[in-house]
Amino acid sequence: MLLIHCPHCGTRPELEFSYGGEAHIARPADPSLVSDEDWASYLYLRSNTKGVHAERWRHVRGCGRFFNALRDTTNDRILVTYKAGEKPPGEFR
């Protein structure tokens, strides 16, 4: 079983987590000012990275919190996790 490190609870079994899509996608502050193309891009277009990918996870069967993870999509290895609202740790930026 994969183990995932929750920034709040520590290292826990994968079964307790759910995936939440790509991280660090900011909703436009005023959607009415955004062009249709930019809005469609915000809603639907994702980077689909091959390699290190910043993504959201939720410890849904644990503390319930969303957090972020850097995961290498080629080998499924999670390099680091950090709290929602934070930037990736310096060495990964």
Added chain:
Amino acid sequence: MSESMSGLSVASPTERFVLQADAMTLAAAAQALGFDSDVVTSEARDNGAFALLWLGPDERLILAWQDQTPQIAPRVASALADQPHSLVEVTHRQVSRRLQGQSISELLNCGCPLDLEPTQFPVGRCSRTLFNKAEIVLWRRGSNDFHVEIWRSYADYFERWLIEAAQDLPVSTL
């Protein structure tokens, strides 16, 4: 509560509430319930009248043990006054089970993926987790003594799973 009994028994809190609020408000609520301070990450405490269980950074489960009259909401009311919070009664949403006896952590591990070694999940630790397909809150009250909160409609599933699993263990636990 059946302190000395071995196996699976029913624990009977008289009330259950889930409280969500910021750290200062949670600390004030903990003091209003008679605790010195709020619980820390993954900690549960029992002062005889109330149990306070950490569910998440801003979320606590509160159990009352004693009176049948409402205890929790009146006790925390002044601590919560004018503070943004959510206090939800879940008394009848879930039921409580007590699991005691030798090999009880091995039995729980038939359905629960947490590492229940005493170094990883010591006495006084609690967590929301899974038991097979059912969400539970697991609280270790003693080295061979666990309290489980489970949603009412899953209780039968949980118990049948335990009884089935117990047959595969070398020591009879249930």
